[in-house]
Amino acid sequence: MKYVEHLLILTKHFIEGIPTETSVAALSDLLCCSERHVKTIVQYLHNHQVISWETQRGRGKKPKLTLHLNEDEVLLNETKKRIKAEQYQDAFVLMHRMSLPGKEKFRKWFSSSLGLLHKNEDNQSLDILRYPFYETDLTMDPLYITSRHDAHMVQQVFDRLVEYDTKTEQLLPSIAHHWESNDGKHWTFYLNKGILFHHGRELTSRDVQKTFDRLIKKKTFLINIKKITTLNDRVIIFELEEVDYLFPRSLSSMKASIIPFELLLADGEKFSNFPVGSGPYRLTQHNENMVRLEVNRYYFATRPWLDRIDIIKAPEEWEHKTDHPFLLNQPNEKWRQVKVIEEGATYITFNCNKDGPMRNKEFRNKICEMLNPENICNERSENEFVSISLLSQLSLTTQKKQIGRSKPLQYDGPILRIAAQQIRTGANHAKAAEDLAEQLKNIGIPSQVSLINSREIMSNSNLSTFDLFVGGIALGSDLLLSAVNALQSPHLTIYPCLDEKMKDFITRKMIEIRRSQEETFRWQTYYEMEEFLKSERAIFFLTHRSHSVYELTDSPYVNIKLNHHGRIDYRKVWKKYTFSN
Template structure:
């Protein structure tokens, strides 16, 4: 409402719900405007039912005004006006000034502004748009450096990979590559689709694929067995491996292997992470403190998504604490029911056996592990359960052996590193629980919170005795778990002795050279078992999400993926 300041002026002279006499002339003086404009203001406020304006008949009788609003109503209207102008931060800031009752009124109104709606484009075409609020998050949309599920989710919308892995069928689906073949698992030939366009208009070339893969570190999973990449022509390239690896194509299905345009990457450098260019179904058209905006890419080579536009509004966590829907909305209708979904992956404690000290002794590690009681780490009210593996299904099949009787241990002060993923998302709570459990056996400790940059720095990580953290697995559970086991950028492998690192590499080679899925999993679980029995790792708990899902709704595929987010490209609506 454009007359907020005049409504505020009225509160300086009149009490709400009290009938008081006045004149247009007196109000014009208070408003500091003309009498003609004052009449316009009065008519507007009366139409909004904010005031009652009564004109009495008879000479000398003054009109009377009755206010039906207070300061909080004005603030509420101001907040709504800013939200409608898409100045969300100013609107949310104003809402924080009102009482709980008015905040609830705002939430009720705001729910009607978000969700899946239809809007008109600049040329009056009807567009289907999804708009929803989300807490502030600093995104890294460079696939190679993505570190959170938020990053991965956006990357999946903006970029494309050569292939995509489907865990339900344990198969690879063509994407940019329409066909691939191999010779003894060592020579992999990929054939690319013609005329795949990036968002900036250029057609994708096999050189873009080569440049994407060569950005990876030489000791990364995707490159450590890679001898060279041979570009045959603009749609054909060959990956030459040093050793046979039948999982290699699945490495190319990882989000981090999403194809980037070589020219834009060279031009933008580090700026690419906040203004990415891909060839996926959506292109990023806005990313600022107010919102993230995606729009359907008209020249997408694949099936065009049903949603034309997605707007993710930046809102404070305090405001979002009341939201229940996976989109952080209320359930759209009564057909939506509350459910609980577990993540694949687990929280864990890693014991550093490379640091000089008592943890290099296997008996000391064994006794220390006896003091660790995983049920204490589980938030049972949030549905968490004890983990004994990275995979929930495996944890459910293993006996829960817990022995809390620890032998006498050398009394030392241990250093605990708690993993920080982003601001307000860390494993400090779990580190404190561990600290208290160790105190019961006379072991004292110090806790430091390590940022991603710090815990990925081996020199920093090796200074700690214990690392408390967690990891969630991508859609390809096996490959994601293997990456956790062997990656120098993850906290496990750098803290293991040389002999154990060598054993891991030997087992991973066997897994990659096997063409049998069951055998691959058996070898992986054997690896997990060995690490647990040698007391290098203790699994703590599996996490999950409380979400709403539709039993019978017009909207299809509004469900959480492995990132705990909704894949926009899959959403569509049934006709009425």
């Protein structure tokens, strides 16, 4: 509505439903505009039935103005219009101006437009999921994803050569329909025909080669690749430096999503915000209001049931209050809690490479003996519990040692520098780092905390500056592979902070794991590595994190379930037919 700000001024000076004498001149002063413009405003508002304007006959008689809406009602009408026009940020700005009862009315109305909806749009029958989520500053170039939000979106938009099935713990075909190796060093992959990127070009082995060349240059987890050869458009061979029977599983990583390289070269920043993949959903909108995914109707594999997903960018506090199928609070007893533990952990790594007190194992040991992980956390809530490993099951089933109480140390060394990992604005490990600094202070060790971007945290300058790093990792669907990679990743804080003796031990154990084809042996060796790092006081585990939502017990929708990252895989949601009596 035009003149809504003028109408809001009127609501502060006139009482709803009560005719009040006024004048054009008085309204001119009130609205800070000319009398001529006042007449236009009044006529417009009168025609739209939000006020009544009655002129009275007779000398000295003033017109009467009657408001038909109060301030909350005016704002509510305007927010509804903004929502229907998908101008969500403007709508939420107006919502914040409402009183608490007004906000509650808006919340109830807004909730009715969310969830799983069946609509007919543009002569199409569509099943749509709409829900609010706070801004996460998504990065959707697979190479640079850093958060579970990024990885979840990449999973929907892109495909990988293979997929890892968490239920069966088996590797499944995707872009590649078959793979083989005779020696564990030479791996041949055969690609499916007719896979199209969202912009219409067919995916070939050349795209696979370009994707992995880029990963190798960035020194990712695929540093073992020695050479890549494309035999034709459908066959590609990877030659490795060392035997690695885990190699095919590495290719299910979200970072190994296959990209159309020419688009990346044309505009890398645009690709990061508006990527093109070959996955089951294509990104059609990504702005300050929403992220919209629409089904890829030419998808080579099983077409998802959901036709569209609208992720509305809402204020963070609003997302926790809104009623939709993926609730974060329980409205009544008909909704059951669905809770999942996020594999991975928050932890402290000690920089054993830097000159200074952290090179002394006895000093590290004294610090670890006094640390109380229950008092070092990112958020004071039931969603965190103490960890002793990257793996939650190990933490849940292992008896935790009693925390010792140390007396203040006779410390006269330098102020310790603590780096807190920052994933994005508002999402960081600053609270845990500050808790650590407080515990150090209690035993006489001064320290100071700095926030460091996760993409820069392992730079040479930071490695030579900081004594302790507080950060964390959420493991991927292939727990073994993800955990193994975490212990040797150059981009996480664990491996770069080890001294040469520790690195040598980890490297030898990694070779044993990758040369073995026995999963039990691989796990046993991984546990040895974790225990070694803990015994050397190179790492101190803090907490695991869990996620909770609520869903209707009699819902016809199938697979509305959280994965280990606290996200619902849109690809698997579908609706059962309900028979009426």
